[in-house]
Amino acid sequence: GAVVSQHPSWVICKSGTSVKIECRSLDFQATTMFWYRQFPKQSLMLMATSNEGSKATYEQGVEKDKFLINHASLTLSTLTVTSAHPEDSSFYICSARVPSPPGPDTQYFGPGTRLTVL
Amino acid sequence: GQQVMQIPQYQHVQEGEDFTTYCNSSTTLSNIQWYKQRPGGHPVFLIQLVKSGEVKKQKRLTFQFGEAKKNSSLHITATQTTDVGTYFCAGGNQAGTALIFGKGTTLSVSS
Numbered sequence: 631g632a633v634v635s636q637h638p639s640w641v642i643c644k645s646g647t648s649v650k651i652e653c654r655s656l657d658f659q660a661t662t663m664f665w666y667r668q669f670p671k672q673s674l675m676l677m678a679t680s681n682e683g684s685k686a687t688y689e690q691g692v693e694k695d696k697f698l699i700n701h702a703s704l705t706l707s708t709l710t711v712t713s714a715h716p717e718d719s720s721f722y723i724c725s726a727r728v729p730s731p732p733g734p735d736t737q738y739f740g741p742g743t744r745l746t747v748l
Numbered sequence: 749g750q751q752v753m754q755i756p757q758y759q760h761v762q763e764g765e766d767f768t769t770y771c772n773s774s775t776t777l778s779n780i781q782w783y784k785q786r787p788g789g790h791p792v793f794l795i796q797l798v799k800s801g802e803v804k805k806q807k808r809l810t811f812q813f814g815e816a817k818k819n820s821s822l823h824i825t826a827t828q829t830t831d832v833g834t835y836f837c838a839g840g841n842q843a844g845t846a847l848i849f850g851k852g853t854t855l856s857v858s859s
Contacts, residue, residue, distance in 0.1 A: 664846055673836060673851040674791065690749075723790055730796070736781060737838075737847060742790045 632658050632728045636740035643714055644748055651709045651743045653724030659704035660726035664737065665697075668721040680707040714747040721745075750775050752839045754850030761857055767824045769853035771837035779840040780813055780820045781847060786833045794822075827857050 633656040643649050653663055661682045666674040678699050679687040686699035698710040711718055721744050725737040751774045761767050771780065779798045783791035795804055797813035797820060804811045810823045824831055834854045838847035 666849075671854075674849045676846050676848070679846055735840075736793055736796055738793060739783075739791045 632726065632738040634660075634724065634726050634738050634740040636724055636743050638743060639741060640744045640746075642746045642748065645715050646713055648710055648712045649714055649745060651711070651722055651724075651745075653707045653709070653726070653740050655705045655726045655738075658726075658728065660707075660728070661704060662727040663701060663707040664725045664727070665699060665707075665709050666723045666725070668723060668742075670721075674723060677709075682707075711745065714745070716747045719745055719747045750839070750841060750848050752837060752848045752850040754837055754853055756853055757851060758854050759856070761827050761855070763829060763857050763859045764826050767827050767831070767855055769822050769835050769837075769855075771820045771822075771839075771850050773818045773839045773848075775841070776817050777839040777841065778817075780817075781838045781840065782811060782820075782822055783836045783838060784833050785836065785852070789833075791836060824855075827855070829857050829859055831855060832857050 635654045637652045641649055663680040665677045667677055668674045676689050677692045680699045680701040682701045682704050688694045696712055701707040721742050723739055723742040725739045727735045730736045753772045755770050781796045782794040784794055785791045795811050800817050801815045802813040808825045812821045834852040836852045837850045
């Protein structure tokens with residue numbers, strides 16, 4: 631199956647700093663990637679849809695100036711958490727849309743990045 | 749907005765017992781997907797259902813998609829300790845864009 635990687639897998643930072651998380655599709659091109667966050671023992675909450683070559687589409691309640699998304703190539707999307715605060719501590723997971731004709735697209739998930747803001 | 753509800757939130761069974769988790773959407777879905785997330789891991793795609801009334805099997809796992817394409821279920825026969833994890837359903841809307849995840853059902857199995 632399709633492989634999606636994320637880097638870093640774990641990061642600890644001080645409050646006020648910015649953190650960049652990378653999401654890569656390793657063996658396929660992904661025009662669309664999704665960013666989710668997951669709090670402990672909770673479900674995945676969609677943050678934004680990242681489209682190659684265009685601006686990301688953010689879900690209601692997600693601050694686009696705080697969570698900067700850049701989908702610069704067909705294999706890479708980045709999420710930058712700017713001026714991170716402890717409440718931003720979470721598990722961030724990306725996924726890449728994979729066409730599955732004749733049916734709808736499926737999503738393959740990266741391994742996730744655990745962010746802890748002190 | 750579209751909501752996907754999943755029950756139960758937690759389920760504990762003895763090894764060998766059956767397990768079922770149910771998923772209901774507030775709107776008609778274009779497709780439904782099921783994922784499994786092991787503790788500390790990331791969601792792994794299990795299966796996708798597209799057709800009304802569709803039933804698919806993967807060994808001991810049986811997946812169903814309702815006739816109205818608004819509900820789905822995952823049934824595990826004779827659970828094993830390797831089945832432990834959280835099972836998420838995720839509904840695709842008619843536009844075929846992002847998935848809306850249910851809250852998941854966490855399964856624990858004791859031997």
